[in-house]
Structure formats: C-alpha cells, structure tokens
Amino acid sequence: MSWVLLLLLAAWLVGRRWWQRRFGQPVSERGSAAHFLRWSARIAITYGLPAVVGATLLGIDLNQPEPKFLPLAQQLGYGETFPTGLLLIGIAGGTVIGAVIAWWRGPGRRWFGPPLGVPRTIGAVAVALLLAATAGVAEELFFRWLVPLLLVRVGLDVAVAFAASALMFGWLHRYQGTAGVVATTLGGAMFGWLYLVSGSLPLAMLVHVLVDVSALVVRPWAASLRT
Template identity: 40%
Template sequence: MSFVLPTLLLFASLAGIWWFQKGDLGEYRRFCALNDGHSRRMRFRLWLVRAALAFLVPVLIGLVLLGRTGALTAMPGEFAGAAGIMPSIIDDDGALPSLLIGGAIGGLVTGALLARFWRRKPIGNVSALLPRDRREVKYALALSVMAGVTEEAYFRLYLPLLIAILTGQAWIGFAASLALFGAMHRYQGWAGVLATTALGAVMTGLYLMTGSLWVVMLVHTLVDVNGLVVLPLMGGVWRR
C-alpha cells in the first residue's frame, strides 16, 4: 500500500484535533462563567457540531478513501498482534457474553443509586457541563452519545489504524491515541486528564478483548450518561 494517502489522512486528522482544541482553555473558562441558559444551550449545540466535524466526518471519509469501511464492524488485521496478547472475552460462537452488556447497564443503574444516596463531586473540572435545568438534559444526553460514538471511532479505531499502517506497529498507534485522548481533556484539569486517560486505557483494552468497536462506544456512552445525565437527574435537575 502506498503511504501517501495514510500520511495525508493522518495529518488531516491531527489538524482536526488542533482545530477542535484551539483556544479550548479560554473558551471553557468563558463557558463556566455563563449564567444565561440560552447562551449555554447555544454552546452545547456548537460543541456537538464541532465534534461531528472534527472526529466523525474525518473517520467516515478516511475509511472510505482507504477502502476500509469494514473496520467499523470488524477489527482491522493491523490490530491482530495487539489483540492476540489480550485475553478474549468472546464466546465460542463469536458472540459477546450477555454478562458484559448486562454489566455495562448494571453500572449505569449502580451509578444512579450512588447518585441518590451518595453526593459525590465529579472527577475533574466538569461541573459547568452538568445540566442546570431540564432543558439542558437533552443536550447533556446528546453530548454523551456524541462523545461515546465519535471519540471511540476516532481514538480507538481511526487514528491507531493510520499510525499502524504507517509504522507497522499497532501499539504505537494505541499509545499515541491514548496520549492525545487524555490531553484533549486538559480543560478538566490534571484530575480530569488522568481520569480520561484511564478511561481511554480501559476502552482500548476492551476493544482489543472484544474486537467490537460498538461495545466500547456503548460503554463510553453509558459512562458519560451516568456522569452528565443520571447524576444530575437524581439530584433533582428535572424539577427546574
């Protein structure tokens, strides 16, 4: 395979991250200072559009140009070596054990119960992202789904695949993607960076053990839904 196209796509994908992150610290500080509900909802809408443009669109276009759209449903061969040293959690018939999906949903329920009986602060500087009234709940839900889908498609599949194609080493791709994934959340402070890096590591391991991008999208989405939707709802935000 010619390395020209993967190289161009890699630079384009990194440019997308740069565009998405440009001025993020100052922008987030300004968002934290917002008290007007309309302005906050407009910012949520803008973030949804930017996330789609920076992550989802490049992934879809890039995979089409590479002729690798099948990677969305089946793990690329470039990842076989990395996946081979991880324990598989797939049934003999190739299906995911129901315990895995049940555990993910059970975690969401557990988070709701903890939110009801144990008032804890979220990890990292994310308080401003929590919905302040019921009109913002739908945006928090949309952000959770968007993050779960686009970030996993980009950081667990697309970016590692491009780097693996160019270097022949999937682990270089996963390590670089993990570092960028954590750095992308620097607006949350060091606690947030460490927490998201740890989450990214778990998602990487889960992807390699299941071979399913959709599973890690689901788990990531449920984690975000728990923090951005379930906890605020249990805290009574739906009454406002």
C-alpha cells in the same frame, strides 16, 4: 498516503484548537440545551468529520478488528466468547454506584472533572443524550480506529499505537482537570481493549455512550437532589 493523512489530521486538530480559542464564545449558562448542543457540534466537527473522511478513504469493517490490529487482538483473547451481557450488567451497576456517590457528595462537587451542568429541562436532557451519542460514536471511530490505524501504517507497533491514542484521548480532555485526564486516559485504554477483544467497534461505541449518559445526565441529576 498514511503519513499525509496523519499530518493533515494533526493540522486539523491544531487548527480546530486555535479556532476555538480565537472565536469560540463559552456558554455561560451551564445545563442549558444550548450548552450541550454546542458541545455536541464541537465533537461532531472535531472528531466525527475527520473520522468519516478517514473511513471513506481507508475503508472500515465495524464488526471485526482492523486486520493490522489482529496480532494484538488475538493476544488479548479475540475470537473467544465475549460476555456482552455481563459487561452491560456491570455498566448498569457502575451507573447506580456513581449516582449514589454523586448524591452523597452533593451539587457543585467535582466527579471526574467539572460537570457541564445539570440538564434542567426536557429539551436539555434530550440534547445531553444527543451529546453522549455523538461523543460515543465520533470519538470511538476517531481514537479507537482512525488514529491507531494511521500510527500503525507509519510504522508504530499496534500496542504502542493504542497506548498513544489513549494518552491523546486523555490529554484532549485536560479541561476536566487532572482527575479527568487520568479517568479519560484509563477509559480510552478500556475502550481500546473492548474493541480489540470483542472485535466490534459498535460495542465500544455503545459502552462509551452509556458511560457518557451516566456522566452527563444520571450523576448530575443525582447530585442535584442533594439541595
């Protein structure tokens, strides 16, 4: 069953990639609501849909690590008091620092890959926030649960499965350039660690959403002030 699902998942990703190259028409106007909406739909279909199907078929408890992940989770400190408040304070501080750096560098400069553009209207901001939420939920369910679980079920070590998933997460962000691949690979490893030590996939989703809000809205907006 796991081998079948893993092969179907690989075929799905390859097919989606072919479809996007063959029929996907890029949105020329970056920063528009349509541009962010297109990305949100793409992520929901590519990652959210198979993740929901996988969760339905395999079952999932979002508030504790998958039982097969427990050996690695316990080695990393699962079961100890997790400083959620401190984590959120750190994210807030990082967002502020990122905004200051983006303002200092100014518009048109890359920070962790090419931006999707500065949301120029209230509608564009709303859709950019939707994109952040979609990516945070769909990608965490896909890369931090479904992919590692299938890899473990076909015989891989848990740590290897999470490492492979983080590398896959980074590679699929190669449109952001080398810096983007490195940053998202490290981010994928961090999200995986967070899920395992906290036991809560929703917490990893929340952190992912906040990071994407910073990348899609806060930093581009800060950079645009330097005109």
